[in-house]
Amino acid sequence: MKNRTYFKLNGHRVVLDSGPQETLLEALRNRLGVKSPKCGCDRGDCGTCTVMIDGRTCRSCLVLAVEVDGREVTTLEGLMADGELTPLQKVFLDHNSFQCGFCAPGMILSATELLQRNSVPSEEQIKQAIAGNLCRCTGYQPIIDAIKECVKNSAKTDPSLIPSPKRRRESPGRRK
Amino acid sequence: MVFLVSWVPYKSTYIGVVMPILYEFEYHKPATVKEALRLLVKYKKPAVLAGGTDLVNELKEELAHPDAVIDIKGIRVLRSISFKDNRLTIGAIATFTEMIESRVVHAKFPVIAEVAKTVGSMGVRNRATMAGNVCSAVACADSAPLLAAYEAQVVVQGTKGKRKISAAQWFKGNRRTDLKKGELVTAIEFPLPAKQHGGCFVKLGRYSGEDLAQASVLVLALPENQYRIAFGSVAPIPLRAGIIESLLNGKTLSNELIEQATGLVPEIISPITDIRASKEYRLHMCQVMLGRGVTAAVERLGGGGPAYGTSLI
Numbered sequence: 001m002k003n004r005t006y007f008k009l010n011g012h013r014v015v016l017d018s019g020p021q022e023t024l025l026e027a028l029r030n031r032l033g034v035k036s037p038k039c040g041c042d043r044g045d046c047g048t049c050t051v052m053i054d055g056r057t058c059r060s061c062l063v064l065a066v067e068v069d070g071r072e073v074t075t076l077e078g079l080m081a082d083g084e085l086t087p088l089q090k091v092f093l094d095h096n097s098f099q100c101g102f103c104a105p106g107m108i109l110s111a112t113e114l115l116q117r118n119s120v121p122s123e124e125q126i127k128q129a130i131a132g133n134l135c136r137c138t139g140y141q142p143i144i145d146a147i148k149e150c151v152k153n154s155a156k157t158d159p160s161l162i163p164s165p166k167r168r169r170e171s172p173g174r175r176k
Numbered sequence: 177m178v179f180l181v182s183w184v185p186y187k188s189t190y191i192g193v194v195m196p197i198l199y200e201f202e203y204h205k206p207a208t209v210k211e212a213l214r215l216l217v218k219y220k221k222p223a224v225l226a227g228g229t230d231l232v233n234e235l236k237e238e239l240a241h242p243d244a245v246i247d248i249k250g251i252r253v254l255r256s257i258s259f260k261d262n263r264l265t266i267g268a269i270a271t272f273t274e275m276i277e278s279r280v281v282h283a284k285f286p287v288i289a290e291v292a293k294t295v296g297s298m299g300v301r302n303r304a305t306m307a308g309n310v311c312s313a314v315a316c317a318d319s320a321p322l323l324a325a326y327e328a329q330v331v332v333q334g335t336k337g338k339r340k341i342s343a344a345q346w347f348k349g350n351r352r353t354d355l356k357k358g359e360l361v362t363a364i365e366f367p368l369p370a371k372q373h374g375g376c377f378v379k380l381g382r383y384s385g386e387d388l389a390q391a392s393v394l395v396l397a398l399p400e401n402q403y404r405i406a407f408g409s410v411a412p413i414p415l416r417a418g419i420i421e422s423l424l425n426g427k428t429l430s431n432e433l434i435e436q437a438t439g440l441v442p443e444i445i446s447p448i449t450d451i452r453a454s455k456e457y458r459l460h461m462c463q464v465m466l467g468r469g470v471t472a473a474v475e476r477l478g479g480g481g482p483a484y485g486t487s488l489i
Binding site: 001003019020021022023026042043044045047050053056057058059061062063064066067069106110113114127128129131132133 | 195196197198199200201202203205225228229232233235236245247249273293296297298299300302303384385386
């Protein structure tokens with residue numbers, strides 16, 4: 001049985017026919033060509049598959065593609081407006097926060113969500129926010145430093161770094 | 177001589193590749209409880225999908241074999257967190273993040289927010305629900321001692337009507353609950369134990385951040401030196417520590433009293449050794465955690481103590 005799912009992916013409307021077995025991660029990577037969510041543990045522990053649904057990060061390996069019907073999915077690709085890096089991405093670059101980069105999309109999305117909810121987080125809050133994103137290269141310190149730097153910079157200019165996606169209510173699913 | 181070579185296509189051979197769900201099922205997203213109940217009766221082995229953080233894993237690992245997955249996230253009425261008649265009702269699709277951000281939870285039941293903060297990671301809390309947590313009913317469920325200590329009730333709707341199941345009745349064993357075929361959990365109700373109460377949840381993990389509990393203790397301190405204590409992750413179901421409660425009840429907390437209380441811990445729990453911890457370690461740490469938890473709960477009742485959400489271990 002195929003289900004038809006309508007949703008917004010990084011601002012574009014997408015119509016997806018998929019079996020209910022397909023996870024959002026599979027659909028994004030294999031069929032929609034969005035490669036920033038990675039498959040690490042495939043069971044919700046490592047955070048490399050992180051995407052945002054209606055502005056909230058979640059594990060795309062634990063979400064069925066049919067579940068996002070009527071919702072707005074944002075991946076790392078969707079954060080960049082016209083190919084410009086976000087201030088958060090820039091500080092990650094400045095601090096050389098990655099070695100292999102596998103955890104980067106998830107880290108940046110988790111940090112983005114944190115800064116959207118709390119523009120001046122403490123170091124403890126930063127650590128809590130990225131606790132679900134595993135990095136095996138850096139030891140986390142350059143990542144935490146980068147987020148702290150971004151907090152410092154944004155306090156000087158504009159706290160709202162990224163336009164927050166509109167929160168939508170769940171709508172009953174449409175089925176074919 | 178013949179060598180038999182058997183090749184077992186384990187899924188673990190696909191390391192680094194998305195593990196597909198091989199099991200076939202239908203997907204439905206009802207908009208009302210009534211429609212959901214109709215679907216639950218219609219199918220032989222339906223599975224209810226709320227946050228999906230447990231169910232999707234079970235589907236991948238082929239632990240669950242449903243013929244239909246019923247997504248209840250379309251039923252809006254189940255999203256609410258409300259406080260009425262001294263009862264807090266947490267809807268079946270309210271996420272842990274929504275509990276953390278709820279004002280009424282912070283004002284009346286700060287321990288619920290404290291428990292919610294320890295569940296998984298942010299990406300999991302944004303999806304996972306307490307109803308899902310108690311329906312999975314794994315031994316290390318963080319919500320389980322919470323329900324036991326608050327004497328919460330699980331509200332279940334069936335085609336024949338509604339019933340409320342107490343926490344003591346709800347948990348039947350590891351991954352076993354009192355839920356019957358054709359029934360849907362619609363909410364969890366927490367009665368306010370007293371006008372004022374302090375509480376503390378101490379969760380032991382291998383590292384801070386996201387991890388399953390090796391052991392957990394939940395303490396509620398009520399006025400006039402009344403206590404409620406529950407242990408999690410040290411038995412298939414959450415355990416209320418009745419004998420410790422009756423030892424402490426009515427007495428002012430002192431170091432000697434705490435020592436007596438922690439001495440009773442081995443009589444209540446008998447943890448097992450598994451991949452996460454040995455039974456000796458669990459037992460010892462439960463005593464430490466109980467001492468710190470009781471102290472913090474009493475301090476919080478008096479308006480002081482460590483802020484809710486502070487790790488005590």
